[in-house]
Amino acid sequence: MAKNNSKMVEAITSMDEDFAKWYTDIVKKAELIEYTSVKGCMVIRPYAYAIWENIQRILDGMFKETGHENVCMPMFIPESLLQKEKDHVEGFAPEVAWVTHGGSEKLEDRLCVRPTSETLFCEHYSNIIHSYRDLPKLYNQWVSVVRWEKTTRPFLRSREFLWQEGHTIHATAEEAIEETERMLNVYADFCENALAMPVVKGRKTDSDKFAGAESTYAIEALMHDGKALQAGTSHYFGDGFAKAFDIMYTDKNNKKVYPHQTSWGVTTRLIGAIIMTHGDDSGLVLPPAVAPIQAVIVPIAQHKEGVLDKAGELYESLKKYGIRVKLDDTDNSPGWKFAEYEMKGVPVRIEIGPKDIENGQCVLVTRHDREKYTLSINDLGEAFGKLVEEKLETVRQGIYNKALENREKRTYSCKTLDEISEALEKNGDGFIKAMWCGDEACEDAVKEKTGVGSRCMPLEQEQISDKCVCCGKPAKALVYWGKAY
């Protein structure tokens, strides 16, 4: 009981008290990261890395199903190569890390550590694409990138982060636009299904486009505290990069033309999104699809005859069924174990003690709402695995609905700037739905006067009003506005 109590004392900051502190408490106490002596660079510890491996495995499968192949580009970009596309270099040069020396030798052309790899892919494409037969190329890579951010936070904004970057090149603009939208949908499906995180699909305004893109699409999620988080982006480049890098191919009519490109990416930020979407005052709550441990078995009165044996049988049954299961038979108290696996966000806990065994049952507790279920353990073949699998699906739906409710509760339709300020004042941060004339000056004015920036123009447009929320001129689009991570 001593250990149990000490754990209780060490409880994390409550999210309502200080959301930012609650977040960093979880990140440390759930053993997700550890800081290093390099500011903004962190150790991703085994538990967090296992979440990332699950994200990778599922997404990589979705990429391959949609015809993509993995490659690996160098991590260095010569300064001269980075400079080839004007908008791109303007966007990225101020925030890259520069390698100036190899060993003791000074480099003639400085190298930056890739902040993103469009320029490298373009150089490669210019070498391998000659004919329409060489198109499309649907490439992706899983690597880390570096952006020299001033303010950093674990997962949300770090100087080095892990991501995947898809880079594709197509014969026509139509095909490239289709790809841009396809991958946005892949991201949205992944977030909604695997991460149980509702997202809004939309297009960024021009001021918020990726450096060098013709259009940028994004999925936006709303965190528990009402702040928005961009969870994935998909860019359409037109033929701008092709022109800058002199990539041309011979089409079917034997004419030399420019191909069209896209890129798209998600990052370890998704782990931050999971924490802030599903977590609570007891710690993490993990979506079953990416949880390193989906079910933990905690024996009760484990010194009593038969308890550990039966717990072992449950373990073997679930493992065989394909559930990621852990049996904790250490000598820590059950109470300590409950707190520990709640902190780690394990979706379901299974308790089994002498009484349960007598009754041919065990108790299953879902992490997110602490609902208790009694499961039969008379058939430890497929039947038991199926029962637990059903509960994992219950968790997925439960946390999805909870997140969706939060978003709905925190989404406000506003027709004037005053309405925006009032809504935020009264209900706290959230998504503001308001019309926009398309003018960047109004976008800036909304931000300045109310504090919310444009997040995206949702693909599913509504007509809340026919006037711009700021200037009153005819509205061009519905925009989601919010404060963002």
Place this chain on the structure above:
Amino acid sequence: MAKNNSKMVEAITSMDEDFAKWYTDIVKKAELIEYTSVKGCMVIRPYAYAIWENIQRILDGMFKETGHENVCMPMFIPESLLQKEKDHVEGFAPEVAWVTHGGSEKLEDRLCVRPTSETLFCEHYSNIIHSYRDLPKLYNQWVSVVRWEKTTRPFLRSREFLWQEGHTIHATAEEAIEETERMLNVYADFCENALAMPVVKGRKTDSDKFAGAESTYAIEALMHDGKALQAGTSHYFGDGFAKAFDIMYTDKNNKKVYPHQTSWGVTTRLIGAIIMTHGDDSGLVLPPAVAPIQAVIVPIAQHKEGVLDKAGELYESLKKYGIRVKLDDTDNSPGWKFAEYEMKGVPVRIEIGPKDIENGQCVLVTRHDREKYTLSINDLGEAFGKLVEEKLETVRQGIYNKALENREKRTYSCKTLDEISEALEKNGDGFIKAMWCGDEACEDAVKEKTGVGSRCMPLEQEQISDKCVCCGKPAKALVYWGKAY
């Protein structure tokens, strides 16, 4: 036929004529890599990356089975951190890439791009290890590292390369030594089974140890041309790093003591080893376990009724069985396709034409020896998959035996320096087995006088003579000597 002929004309350099040129021809023609504008950094193209993914999948499974967890450390090491272990910094500082600027700001403490991550793991261990309860930590990471090499060759020696680096920390020296040996055995098993590549397990001489290690173990393979290739290493550090980084734990007797460490790694070099162990004048020959395509189906007279349908059925049958199969139904000629998939090293090719269908069979040709087999296609359930799987195992054994024969033919036992020179002169490069007194001066002299360096002291020792091959003093160990990649 035109395409077929044009392929024939473009044949690669023969390996006997110019082995180095043969190697780079394969690397380009099999579409494994493409050069970039950064010297020594390459694009790993989809076909090569798929080989690496298979290597990763199998090895990662073996690591996890032996209790290891994946983590991810930063890619940057502050200069002050790199300098903490004296031997280590001496070994690596001359060949690292230095980051001196973040954006436009000059860094106070330069950062090197990791050439290896012992120092980062040590910093992390000093933060998380306090008690014997925290030990062991069995960590691994899959990342890329940078070493500023002067001479570079694709896969064999590049400035950036992909690898895994295992880093473990243990309560006792015994445990750490056991781990060092365990991982050497994992590597050897992987190379012998998955890569069909025979290896010699041994210990490096002191002059060839990893910077900071107490002892370094390695597996050494012999390439087709008789040169040796170090295919994997496993290091025992004792408590040297722990002392340098002030990592201590409280043992069961409540005493503060130093833990003991290991590290071990294999790299994309293994792809180079596969090429030079199994390849021939028609191109790559891939071990089935890591081949992106294990079987390719080539329809013969595919315009004839029923041919493509039947080829499609074979494809579905093999796919369902779990074999990585490709059906090439493009309008290239069969001859062109044969040459193409031979270049790509696909282990078995399946030909199916109207005659075969009439006879209820198909023809299977093994890549490495072009042996033809007739397989029944009357039962396209598990039976057909099993037949093809058997042939994949035939290929594995066949290429293993071929490689082993090459090594045995090229391994020479020598008692004097003259015998070494004569053996190399007469038979070409290979492994020299010769006794050594343990003196570094003799090691250097052997190299200078015969051109071969010490590769390792094999774990399976023999007593070829009782005198050192160089100085004639009492021999301490059998050493494998050779020229190395």
